[in-house]
Amino acid sequence: MAQHLQPGGLGLRDPWSQSLGVMRHVCSRWAELDFTHVGSFIAIVGTVPAATRLLGRIWHEVHSWIRQFFLASVTVPGGDPLNSSIVHWIQTNKPRHYRSFTGRTQTRRSDTDRAAALKKAQLPIQYCPHWVTRWFYHDGSIFIVTRAESFTASMSEPSYDGVGGEQLTVGRLGWSAEPVKDLIRTCREYAERQTQFFVIIYSRDRYGVSWKPKARTPIRHLDTVHFDADLKKELISDIRSYLDPKTQKRYQSRSMPYRRGYLFYGPPGTGKSSLSVAIAGEFGLDLYEVKIPSVPSDADLEQMFQEIPPRCIVLLEDIDAVWTDRFAADRNGHHEAQPAPNCTLSGLLNVLDGVGSQEGRIVIMTTNRPEQLDSALVRPGRVDMKVFLGNISPSSAEEMFLRMFSPDLGCASHLDIAELRRLASEFAGYIPDDTFTPSLLQGFFQLHLDTPHDAVSHIPSWVQRELAKRSDQSFEVIHKAANASNDGNG
Numbered sequence: 001m002a003q004h005l006q007p008g009g010l011g012l013r014d015p016w017s018q019s020l021g022v023m024r025h026v027c028s029r030w031a032e033l034d035f036t037h038v039g040s041f042i043a044i045v046g047t048v049p050a051a052t053r054l055l056g057r058i059w060h061e062v063h064s065w066i067r068q069f070f071l072a073s074v075t076v077p078g079g080d081p082l083n084s085s086i087v088h089w090i091q092t093n094k095p096r097h098y099r100s101f102t103g104r105t106q107t108r109r110s111d112t113d114r115a116a117a118l119k120k121a122q123l124p125i126q127y128c129p130h131w132v133t134r135w136f137y138h139d140g141s142i143f144i145v146t147r148a149e150s151f152t153a154s155m156s157e158p159s160y161d162g163v164g165g166e167q168l169t170v171g172r173l174g175w176s177a178e179p180v181k182d183l184i185r186t187c188r189e190y191a192e193r194q195t196q197f198f199v200i201i202y203s204r205d206r207y208g209v210s211w212k213p214k215a216r217t218p219i220r221h222l223d224t225v226h227f228d229a230d231l232k233k234e235l236i237s238d239i240r241s242y243l244d245p246k247t248q249k250r251y252q253s254r255s256m257p258y259r260r261g262y263l264f265y266g267p268p269g270t271g272k273s274s275l276s277v278a279i280a281g282e283f284g285l286d287l288y289e290v291k292i293p294s295v296p297s298d299a300d301l302e303q304m305f306q307e308i309p310p311r312c313i314v315l316l317e318d319i320d321a322v323w324t325d326r327f328a329a330d331r332n333g334h335h336e337a338q339p340a341p342n343c344t345l346s347g348l349l350n351v352l353d354g355v356g357s358q359e360g361r362i363v364i365m366t367t368n369r370p371e372q373l374d375s376a377l378v379r380p381g382r383v384d385m386k387v388f389l390g391n392i393s394p395s396s397a398e399e400m401f402l403r404m405f406s407p408d409l410g411c412a413s414h415l416d417i418a419e420l421r422r423l424a425s426e427f428a429g430y431i432p433d434d435t436f437t438p439s440l441l442q443g444f445f446q447l448h449l450d451t452p453h454d455a456v457s458h459i460p461s462w463v464q465r466e467l468a469k470r471s472d473q474s475f476e477v478i479h480k481a482a483n484a485s486n487d488g489n490g
């Protein structure tokens, strides 16, 4: 009955009997086949590889001929930030189905996946579309983008995120390269929009030959770095006025070098690095990290500074760990043994403000021991403003509490702002002035992120415990000193 409903009666047959029917059909046709036809068929099939090779060669010739005579192009070297901007733009805005990918273990976890960051878990695999040539139509023109095929070196780079490591050529059918430049501009603007909420931190690659984006950290608002409010205001207005284009003209018309240097000093964990990143975010600047101990020579240091763009922040962290003031060391009577850096202090002074050093950037140095710095390094002109970041004050602790339990974060959304303020002020009442570093207090908040009431009820005992730990430590130090003098007497 069902067979009447299906033309040919095949519709509702089971797949097994259907394929049996097909095989029977093929066999019967095969039996009828003339073997002279089979011979010509095999001969035709045999010519296919040769024909494919020939067509490939013709296509290659035509392609290079088109490139030579009809293509305007721009070549971007591998590793240049522009390179990854172009690749990202193409992959996002000219999507297509990819079948080839490069796969690599992702070494950095996503910032949002905090829970995963805390436990030992397998690192995710990152797949990136792998292509060598892409043709696409954009803004009335046909573009062809070619990536160099030899990218094994960049694939092994730890900082290589899968794109932008290989030389790239962007071409367009036509005589003028202007539309190519327009496309590249579009790609760059796109990349800037993507990174506008991030600070890009650059560091030297492992061979020390070029600057590479090392991290992309979400912008940290200046309000989240707590220190003296007046000092913060003064610092920010100083940087703002320095970056004002009029200031540059004023400096230049008076033949003054257009440079600004800051020294952030204070105990460990008081926010020197955090403030540097927050400033970069506030003013939309990239941050270039210079690690003096790993710079092989003065010439390399000079080369590094030459390659840093004019409008950015250069961060020299823990500068006291590199060169200490010879006289301070002598006064103290002892000097910690430290490996000698490969580049010299005069080499650094030279790149900071010597003849030929570039203008327009902000240099931030951080230190825990400002008294040990060579006076030449911190003289006015190299360091124009010294900013002390110290232990937390009760008022900063109150601000920190309000920030930690801000209703926007959701955990204290049931509390009205007046109640939150009351709790913050009660909390701050337990914090002794100039005793704990902000990072220590941050550690306390990390234990009580869900309820502000818990934070307030636990803070007195935490303060007691921390103070007791300190007196234990000082006792331990005195104890050791006493033992040492006894040993000496003995």
Ligand SMILES: Nc1ncnc2c1ncn2[C@@H]1O[C@H](COP(=O)(O)OP(=O)(O)OP(=O)(O)O)[C@@H](O)[C@H]1O
Residues within 6 Å of the ligand: 224, 225, 226, 227, 267, 268, 269, 270, 271, 272, 273, 274, 275, 367, 368, 389, 438, 439, 440, 442
């Ligand atoms: N003043 C501050 N305000 C807010 N958070 C702070 C402050 N100081 C430190 N922190 C927090 O403590 C942690 C360490 O801070 P950071 O690395 O900036 O301190 P640092 O002074 O640079 O330390 P070090 O001298 O050891 O490099 C960060 O997570 C930061 O959020």
